[in-house]
Amino acid sequence: MADKLHFSLVSPEAELFAGDVDQVDVPGSEGDLGIYPNHSPLMAAIRTGAITVYNDGVETKYFVQGGFADVTPAGLTVLAEKASLLSDVDGEAVKADIDAATKALADMEGEAALAMQQNLDGLKALLA
Numbered sequence: 001m002a003d004k005l006h007f008s009l010v011s012p013e014a015e016l017f018a019g020d021v022d023q024v025d026v027p028g029s030e031g032d033l034g035i036y037p038n039h040s041p042l043m044a045a046i047r048t049g050a051i052t053v054y055n056d057g058v059e060t061k062y063f064v065q066g067g068f069a070d071v072t073p074a075g076l077t078v079l080a081e082k083a084s085l086l087s088d089v090d091g092e093a094v095k096a097d098i099d100a101a102t103k104a105l106a107d108m109e110g111e112a113a114l115a116m117q118q119n120l121d122g123l124k125a126l127l128a
Helices: 091-105 112-128
Strands: 005-010 017-019 023-028 031-035 042-045 051-056 058-072 077-087
Touching: 005 023, 017 051, 017 058, 017 077, 023 042, 023 058, 023 077, 031 058, 051 112, 058 112, 091 112
Parallel strands: 005 077
Antiparallel strands: 005 017, 023 031, 023 051, 042 058, 051 058, 058 077
8 A cells, every 4th residue: 555644624614625535725924835745844834725625536626615634644733713615605705805905905014914925815715
């Protein structure tokens, strides 16, 4: 059997996924991360976007907003502030989130503005 990566995706509401997979692509706040079995340990903040899970030739996408990715010898755990299957995302709710983020961004600066802009970019990418 080929090496597999143990992956868990957890939000405050539920554990959305737990199992062994071939690869997981994570939208890191400083760039996208491709995590494979036996990856070096790391911890990274994640930005709004899609996590793609690859397993046995099948891709599954999850929408995430905020949180952390933690890679250890035991596998990858993503603790997301919000998460859902990408196919379950409500387009009207995303539009409302874009409007709210755009308004909030006008009053921000520095690191807060950067984080909000990343959130806004991720939300807009969902509708593209």
